[in-house]
Amino acid sequence: MAELQITPPLRDQLQAWLQEDMGRGDLSAPALADRQGRAHWLAKAPGVFCGGVLLEPLLHLLDPAARVSLRVAEGELVQPGQRLLELEGKAAALVAVERTALNLAMRLSGVATATADLVQQLRGTAVRLADTRKTTPGLRQLEKYAVRCGGGINHRLGLDDAAMLKENHLAWSGGVVAALAAVRAQAPWPARVIVEAETAAEALAAVAAGADGVLLDEFSPEALQELVPQLRSAAAARPQGGAVVLEASGVQPAQLRAYAATGIDLISTSAPVTRSPWLDLSMRFEP
Numbered sequence: 001m002a003e004l005q006i007t008p009p010l011r012d013q014l015q016a017w018l019q020e021d022m023g024r025g026d027l028s029a030p031a032l033a034d035r036q037g038r039a040h041w042l043a044k045a046p047g048v049f050c051g052g053v054l055l056e057p058l059l060h061l062l063d064p065a066a067r068v069s070l071r072v073a074e075g076e077l078v079q080p081g082q083r084l085l086e087l088e089g090k091a092a093a094l095v096a097v098e099r100t101a102l103n104l105a106m107r108l109s110g111v112a113t114a115t116a117d118l119v120q121q122l123r124g125t126a127v128r129l130a131d132t133r134k135t136t137p138g139l140r141q142l143e144k145y146a147v148r149c150g151g152g153i154n155h156r157l158g159l160d161d162a163a164m165l166k167e168n169h170l171a172w173s174g175g176v177v178a179a180l181a182a183v184r185a186q187a188p189w190p191a192r193v194i195v196e197a198e199t200a201a202e203a204l205a206a207v208a209a210g211a212d213g214v215l216l217d218e219f220s221p222e223a224l225q226e227l228v229p230q231l232r233s234a235a236a237a238r239p240q241g242g243a244v245v246l247e248a249s250g251v252q253p254a255q256l257r258a259y260a261a262t263g264i265d266l267i268s269t270s271a272p273v274t275r276s277p278w279l280d281l282s283m284r285f286e287p
Contacts, residue, residue, distance in 0.1 A: 001075055002148035006057050010141065014058050018100050029092040037091030037285060041084040041102075044280040047113035049078045050149040051105030051142070052085050058101050063093035075112065075149035084281065098283050106278040107139070108146040114276035115150025118253055118269065125260040127267055130155045130247070134270035143273050155268055163187055164194045164215065176202070180209045194247075200227050207234040207244055215268070218250035224262035232263070 043049070049072050056068040066089025072078055087094060119129050129152040135143045144154045156162050163183045165176065173179040176195055183193050194213040195206035200223070206214050214231065216224060228246060235244040247266040248259050259267055 001073060002145060004053055004074075004142075004145045006053075011057060013138065014054065014100075015061055017104070018058060018061060018097065021100050022096060026092065026096045028095065032091040032095060035091040036088065037094045038086070038088040039094055039098075039283050039285045040086045041105075042282050042284055043078040043082045043084055044080055044282055046077070046079050047109055047279040048116045048150055049076055049084055049105075049109055049279075050074055050112035050146045051101075051108035054104050054142075055085065055087065055097070055101045058097050059087065059089060059093060062096055063089040065089060066093060075151075077116075094285075102281055102283060104142070106281050108142055108149070109279035109281065110276040111143055111146035111272050112150035113279055114272035115147045115152045118256060118272065119151035121253070121256045122260055122267070125257075127260040127264060128153050129256075130266050130268040131273060132249075132268055132270040133158070134274055136273070147272060150272065152272065153266075162192045162194060164196060165211075166196045167198065170195075170202075176205050176211075177209045180206075180211065184210075194245075200230075203227060203231055204234055207231050208238065210238065210240060211244065213245035213247060215247045215249055216264070219248065221255060221258040221262055224248065224259065224264060228263040 041052070052070050052072065053074060059066045059068060066087065069086045071086065072082065072084045078084065115129065122129055131144055131147040131152060132155055140157070144157060147154060156164065165179045165183065169179050170176055173182060180193060180195070187193070192212040194215055195211040196215040196217055197203035197206055198217050203214050203216060216227070219227065231244060231246060235242065245266065246264045247268055248264050249268045251259050251267050251269060253269070253271060256267060
């Protein structure tokens, strides 16, 4: 099961998002002064639940004694009408937190659901589905967590995780050999260097130059059927030897199985983050 660490920076973000909604204070709060409340969340559509773990830290910002009981695990498939979690505490706190918490969970559940749909298409193959750096500013950590909840894996979390040399790097640095050498000279030892290739010649040059991975952008499945064995052979023939991670991008979701049959290792896509609808959830208050 995917895990999310509630770090101090994430707590600060949660507080900022809650404060954005509350402004100078919830004007409805006097109606609930000194009242205790109980409520639960329900799924209103089928999908993969994600983001329930954010409710307790959000609620504790207003009511440290409030309690949240998860009835569904993160990453679990849910059905309409299913009870997801239960909460109790100061009624004013429950009302104030409701919108921020639900908005986050609906967004993340939508990403997890879309990821799970694509991962299901790859079931039975050795190919993994990875995300990209196309994330919503401020939500990167959470959207990438949602991808893991849906069964996908994370690509780079940021520019400091691994070096990816794209077409501009190669054009401005004088080519793949020069770019790789410059990065290798400065990067810490464990860092991987990935080269984006748009042609077979670029891909073969990247492997020969010692790239740890090659991102094969917008190649057809037919082209990869021919190219992947050549890249594997070129990697085996390198003086340093070693395997190379081959990744396809620019892939249409309907073609996932065709790409998986080419012998690649990864398919990276931004679709779960950039194209997914929110999963409909609601909070119901109890007498």
